[in-house]
Amino acid sequence: MARQSRSNDWGFPRWRAYGGSREAQKVRLCDRYGCDRPGDCPAPKSPNSPERWYFCADHAGEYNRNWDYFQGLDQEERAAREQAERRDAGGYQSSAYHGWGGPGDGSRSRDELHALKALELEDDAGFEDVKKSWRRLAKEYHPDVKPGDSDASVRFQAIQAAYEVLRAAEERRTWKPRGASD
Numbered sequence: 001m002a003r004q005s006r007s008n009d010w011g012f013p014r015w016r017a018y019g020g021s022r023e024a025q026k027v028r029l030c031d032r033y034g035c036d037r038p039g040d041c042p043a044p045k046s047p048n049s050p051e052r053w054y055f056c057a058d059h060a061g062e063y064n065r066n067w068d069y070f071q072g073l074d075q076e077e078r079a080a081r082e083q084a085e086r087r088d089a090g091g092y093q094s095s096a097y098h099g100w101g102g103p104g105d106g107s108r109s110r111d112e113l114h115a116l117k118a119l120e121l122e123d124d125a126g127f128e129d130v131k132k133s134w135r136r137l138a139k140e141y142h143p144d145v146k147p148g149d150s151d152a153s154v155r156f157q158a159i160q161a162a163y164e165v166l167r168a169a170e171e172r173r174t175w176k177p178r179g180a181s182d
Helices: 057-065 075-088 088-098 110-118 127-141 150-174
Strands: 041-045 054-055
Touching: 041 057, 054 057, 110 150, 127 150
Parallel strands: none
Antiparallel strands: 041 054
16 A cells, blocks of 8 residues: 655645644744743844844843843944934934823823822922822721721722822933933
8 A cells, every 4th residue: 555645735725734734843942041941032142233142031031131232332432322322312302302202291191190080189289299198098998997988988098009100200200211410
């Protein structure tokens, strides 16, 4: 009896999925020593080099955390490269003025305005006023103060969420990048 040399993949219907061939698939392993997972995340070996490492997702993250963009350049080349990068990205920096660009009054976002309303404050209230109002309302509506009152519990959760929104916004406003002058 003759051995069948034709596969069942010809014609319609296909008996296996597309790409479901029986041949072994070529898998590149992670370039990190000792790792046996597939290396499907390319990473440059050095700046301006076409050569790449291939890491798994975990080792690619570790590599990116430790990546020095200016590695192998002397101080003069570093300064020139940094100046060129800042020049090319200047458009992004100048557009920061329009960063609020969404709903709100220009100084606060819509979420911040809703949070101020939840804390019974005016739109121009400072963060000290926010803290005072939050403490007052949290003491008033805390579930330990009003046990069994579901309305008070919902109100307390809204107060907490509003405070978190305003606290995060205040941290963004007061954060200064490294090397920024006062």
